[in-house]
Amino acid sequence: MSPESAEVVKRYVQSHKDMIYPVAADSGETGKAYGVSGVPHAFLISHEGVVIWEGHPKSGELSDKVRDAVSAIPVDPFTEMEREKDFSKRLKSALKDAIKRKFSSAVASSKKVLDNEKSSEKEKSDAKRVIDKIEETGKSELSTADSFSAKKWFYDALETLKKIEKDFAGLDAAKTASEKIKEIQQNEEAKEEIKAGKALEKAKKAIEEGNRTAAQKALEDIIKKFPNTATAERAQELLKQLK
Numbered sequence: 748m749s750p751e752s753a754e755v756v757k758r759y760v761q762s763h764k765d766m767i768y769p770v771a772a773d774s775g776e777t778g779k780a781y782g783v784s785g786v787p788h789a790f791l792i793s794h795e796g797v798v799i800w801e802g803h804p805k806s807g808e809l810s811d812k813v814r815d816a817v818s819a820i821p822v823d824p825f826t827e828m829e830r831e832k833d834f835s836k837r838l839k840s841a842l843k844d845a846i847k848r849k850f851s852s853a854v855a856s857s858k859k860v861l862d863n864e865k866s867s868e869k870e871k872s873d874a875k876r877v878i879d880k881i882e883e884t885g886k887s888e889l890s891t892a893d894s895f896s897a898k899k900w901f902y903d904a905l906e907t908l909k910k911i912e913k914d915f916a917g918l919d920a921a922k923t924a925s926e927k928i929k930e931i932q933q934n935e936e937a938k939e940e941i942k943a944g945k946a947l948e949k950a951k952k953a954i955e956e957g958n959r960t961a962a963q964k965a966l967e968d969i970i971k972k973f974p975n976t977a978t979a980e981r982a983q984e985l986l987k988q989l990k
Contacts (some may be wrong), residue, residue, distance in 0.1 A: 749773065
């Protein structure tokens, strides 16, 4: 991002063939929001919307940081299956449903192939792979929710479980998620954490939008309104990063 006019930025980018990333023209407000005092200055934002590195783009660190950030992005297992050249065509619709997180539909389609006597061994094998991977995905996401609860990040746990309940509707993972949601909702300690968690999400959104002033105020409010909570501790850490 540059404080120069769009025309100046365009000419500069065209003359530097190594700049293969998007460059925007800005009035300077975004730079102020991010606390930039000089240019060039680069920010690397993770797939989760968190600033994980900042500095001079030619410092030599950026390429390694980008490589690490890309490798940390989880790869959708169903997309990987879809890319396999010899993956059974009859399972393509099931994979498309799984990629869209329509897991119940994906399982139903896969079971039809698996239970069909006319299906080849390869088709049955691929159908079982889809079903097994969906079951594995459900268990993994439930485990993530459990880890949030263990840290008393009840808002995060609740949001994760609600998504599981919706995306795995009719499957065992959804039933387990429903039970865990009830447990959290009946937990008195969790009520304050959930309120604080909602406020923290708003603060994080302000950070993502580059509104540091609003983010700072929101984080300070969380620390003040929800003392002695796990969310307040997270707010304090984010506040330190902002400052």
